[in-house]
Amino acid sequence: MRYTSIIFDLGAVLIDWNPRLLYRKIFDTETEIDHFLSHVATSDWNEMQDAGRSLAEGTEQLVKMHPQHETPIRAYYGRWREMLAGPIGETVELFHQLKQQPGLHCYALTNWSAETFPIALENYPFLQWFDGIVVSGQEGMRKPTPAFYELLLERYHIDRHHTLFIDDNARNVAAAEALGIESVVFTNAAALAEVLYEKGILPRPQ
Secondary structure: OOOOEEEEOOEOOOEEEOOHHHHOOOOOOHHHHHHHHHHOOOHHHHHHHHOOOOHHHHHHHHHHHOHHHHHHHHHHHHOHHHHEEEEOHHHHHHHHHHHOOOOOEEEEEEOOOOOOHHHHHHHOHHHHHOOEEEEHHHHOOOOOOHHHHHHHHHHOOOOHHHEEEEEOOHHHHHHHHHOOOEEEEOOOHHHHHHHHHHOOOOOOOO
16 A cells, blocks of 8 residues: 555654653652652643643642642643653654655644643754644644544545554554554554554665
């Protein structure tokens, strides 16, 4: 099959974002961090901001629910930059190689707050390589909502039957596959490279 489009997730695929990088400066033990991220500043709570809720509203709501954790809660977005470890270099290199392939276009579909995404744009020049980026916080919807995928496909006239979607979240991959988009769960750059070679999207190094 001839592929004409690659769709990337960003966090944990091209950009190393990890709240633990911040909370290791705030809490004394990994156990405390585990409890805070599992029971207070949960992924479900963070995804509400990714879906368009303002950082201020999300923060104030959580402080009211857990006033004893006010300081670390306010740090979540107040010190959000400290959660960024930088680009995942090996995957960025694969992205660079994909950009050199004739007739192949690259897009990003990301669950990301509209308020923090400009920080990523400022810090990671490779984001300018994409032919289009759709950000959940800007659209008021997020993966795995089918309409979010459809929005990307329609906006950039992407043929789903000649596309590969890459995401580290199996839930998001399953949603894409249900829409007829061939997908792969990202684990690391080496495994992704092998997929790209096997599918003939990138030439295998000699």
